[in-house]
Amino acid sequence: MATPLLSLPLLIFSLVAISTTAHNITAILDGFPEFSVFKGYLTQTKVADEINTRETITVLALDNAAMTALAGNHPLSVIKNELRLHVLLDYFDPQKLHKISDGTILSTTLYQTTGNAPGQLGFVNITDVRGGKVCFGSAVTGYKQDVTYQKSVKEIPYNISVLQISSPIIAPGVLTAPAPSASDLNITGALNKAGCKTFASLLESSGVLKTYESAVKNGLTVFAPNDEAFKAKGVPDLSKLSNADLVSFLLYHAMAGYSPYATLKTTTGEIKTLATNGAGKYGLAVTTSGDQVTLKTGVDSSRVASTVVDETPLVIFTIDNVLLPVELFGASPTPAPAPEPVSSPTPSPATAPSPASEASAPSPIESPPEPPTESPAGSPADAPSGESESSTADNSGVSIYAPTLVKAVLTGFVSVIFSALLF
Ligand SMILES: *[C@@H]1O[C@H](CO)[C@@H](O)[C@H](O)[C@H]1NC(C)=O
Ligand SMILES: *[C@@H]1O[C@H](CO)[C@@H](O)[C@H](O)[C@H]1NC(C)=O
Ligand SMILES: *[C@@H]1O[C@H](CO)[C@@H](O)[C@H](O)[C@H]1NC(C)=O
Ligand SMILES: *[C@@H]1O[C@H](CO)[C@@H](O)[C@H](O)[C@H]1NC(C)=O
Numbered sequence: 363m364a365t366p367l368l369s370l371p372l373l374i375f376s377l378v379a380i381s382t383t384a385h386n387i388t389a390i391l392d393g394f395p396e397f398s399v400f401k402g403y404l405t406q407t408k409v410a411d412e413i414n415t416r417e418t419i420t421v422l423a424l425d426n427a428a429m430t431a432l433a434g435n436h437p438l439s440v441i442k443n444e445l446r447l448h449v450l451l452d453y454f455d456p457q458k459l460h461k462i463s464d465g466t467i468l469s470t471t472l473y474q475t476t477g478n479a480p481g482q483l484g485f486v487n488i489t490d491v492r493g494g495k496v497c498f499g500s501a502v503t504g505y506k507q508d509v510t511y512q513k514s515v516k517e518i519p520y521n522i523s524v525l526q527i528s529s530p531i532i533a534p535g536v537l538t539a540p541a542p543s544a545s546d547l548n549i550t551g552a553l554n555k556a557g558c559k560t561f562a563s564l565l566e567s568s569g570v571l572k573t574y575e576s577a578v579k580n581g582l583t584v585f586a587p588n589d590e591a592f593k594a595k596g597v598p599d600l601s602k603l604s605n606a607d608l609v610s611f612l613l614y615h616a617m618a619g620y621s622p623y624a625t626l627k628t629t630t631g632e633i634k635t636l637a638t639n640g641a642g643k644y645g646l647a648v649t650t651s652g653d654q655v656t657l658k659t660g661v662d663s664s665r666v667a668s669t670v671v672d673e674t675p676l677v678i679f680t681i682d683n684v685l686l687p688v689e690l691f692g693a694s695p696t697p698a699p700a701p702e703p704v705s706s707p708t709p710s711p712a713t714a715p716s717p718a719s720e721a722s723a724p725s726p727i728e729s730p731p732e733p734p735t736e737s738p739a740g741s742p743a744d745a746p747s748g749e750s751e752s753s754t755a756d757n758s759g760v761s762i763y764a765p766t767l768v769k770a771v772l773t774g775f776v777s778v779i780f781s782a783l784l785f
Contacts, residue, residue: 383414383628385522387421394515397526399429407442407674411624412472413449413522420450420469420523422486422498423515424530432530437541438674446472447500447531450486453520459511465490468501473536483533500533542673549574549584552678556670558586561615568605570612573636581620581675585657585666587684597684598691607690613637614644614659614687620675626655626666637687644687661686 387410391401400423404410413419424432433441449472466489474484485501499507509531515524545551550571553562565571574582591597603611613636621629629648637644647658655666664683671678 384417385414385518387413387522387524390516390522390524391423396425397423397429397515399426399433400424403429403433403441403445407438407445408620408622408625409442409445409449409472411622411628412446412475415624415627416451416472417521418451418453419521420452420454420525422448422450422527422531423524424448425526428529436537439542440537440539442674443473443476443536443539444530446476447484447486447533447536448527449473451475453523454488454525455517455519455523456511456514456525459488459496459525460490460494462488462490473533483535486531498527498531500531502534505533542676546671546673547578547676549578549676549678552671553586556586556668556678556680557588558670558680560589560592561586564600564608565612568608568612570609573613574616577616577618577636578676581618582616582677583619583621583626584616584676584678585664585681585685586615586670586678587664588667588680588682591664591682591684594683598686603690610637610644611687611690614646614685617646620677622672622677623655623666623669623679626650626679627653644689646685657681657685659685660688661691 388401388405391397391404401410404413413421432444436444450469451471451474452469454469466487468482468485468487471484471486473479476484482501482503487499487501487505487507489497489499489507491497496511497507498509498511499505508529510528512526512528515526517523550562550566553559553565565574574584592600600608600611616636617633618636626648627650632642632645632647635644635646647660649656649658657664657666662683662685664681664685667680667682669677669679
């Protein structure tokens with residue numbers, strides 16, 4: 363019963379998810395072997411996904427020699443921030459470069475959106491110097507503007523422009539930042555700090571922490587329910603689970619591989635978790651609506667609330683609800699939210715996402731204060747905060763449990779008809 367119900371929405375959501383990326387930087391660079399090293403690092407660091415999920419963007423590309431020299435022996439976390447400094451959150455084609463008013467402008471970069479770029483560190487200065495030459499450099503005062511524009515590689519107005527520059531843009535401290543240390547990658551430490559103490563202690567007492575820790579070196583993405591999630595109504599009594607089932611439940615809250623938020627947003631369909639032990643077993647469906655990623659188990663769902671750790675190769679997200687796999691908790695959650703004879707006008711907390719917990723949830727994934735240049739309209743950073751203001755509007759897409767499933771199926775049919783009409 364659960365399976366046929368589930369597969370249709372999954373299919374639909376994959377269709378929807380594909381359309382969330384405006385372009386594919388990897389595919390664009392496929393045609394240019396002289397940028398293959400640059401492309402390789404964009405893919406490896408997942409900065410490619412950050413690029414693909416943004417509109418109105420300019421990528422300052424380095425050829426193989428320049429990129430190889432830049433990468434040197436630096437850890438991937440350092441290369442990642444360097445690459446982010448080479449992605450401008452505005453569209454510059456050659457014409458626009460030569461028409462900069464007053465001949466100079468600061469542009470916001472992807473690095474600024476990490477929230478870890480103090481002062482002008484996350485900005486690039488573009489100057490149209492006399493003689494038709496355009497120079498780039500860090501916007502930090504005193505930094506040389508000695509990187510020059512070479513040629514346009516690809517223009518898709520006004521979505522993405524790829525420009526070749528002569529050499530890397532260097533900003534203070536970015537290249538010399540240390541690789542993440544063991545304490546940066548301390549899972550329990552990070553979970554305790556993020557208000558996920560219950561989850562952390564379950565990981566420890568069950569021994570699953572060891573499995574997580576040994577998975578980190580090859581990449582690990584953790585979905586950690588916050589402490590409120592374990593106290594929510596309708597959460598089954600976990601102490602009644604056998605040891606083996608508790609282990610599966612905890613392994614279900616992580617997946618192999620480094621999947622930061624932008625990567626999750628471009629993920630389509632079902633993902634395997636660490637609990638997956640066969641085709642279609644213990645899978646999670648990832649759906650994206652605007653900037654919000656939601657995980658669906660087939661029993662319940664949760665939004666991905668915030669990023670606690672994003673240090674290649676480890677990502678830890680907090681989530682608002684525990685994830686109840688079908689394999690352990692069947693298709694219908696404990697108190698069926700549908701017909702209740704009791705005449706209580708207020709919706710039971712199990713059926714609606716609680717606005718209170720949303721309000722107190724940690725800050726949204728990215729915190730981009732995006733000043734000077736015109737930032738792309740409807741910057742995704744607006745999405746999460748707007749959502750919590752109008753909790754009544756929530757049932758349009760992000761609400762939970764069985765009724766949503768039915769609604770999703772209905773919406774699914776409508777979209778199928780639509781796409782059938784389109785093709
Ligand atoms: C630019 O992006 C928008 C939104 O993703 C898309 O609808 C449009 O087709 C894109 N334009 C081009 C020329 O690819
Ligand atoms: C982008 O293109 C590459 C091929 O260059 C492909 O492997 C990848 O799946 C594409 N990504 C998306 C999100 O479509
Ligand atoms: C960019 O750098 C040049 C040279 O240091 C400086 O004169 C100019 O004012 C800077 N542009 C902006 C917008 O700050
Ligand atoms: C991780 O942090 C916890 C405290 O939060 C500490 O007890 C533990 O020793 C740390 N583990 C490592 C490997 O540093």
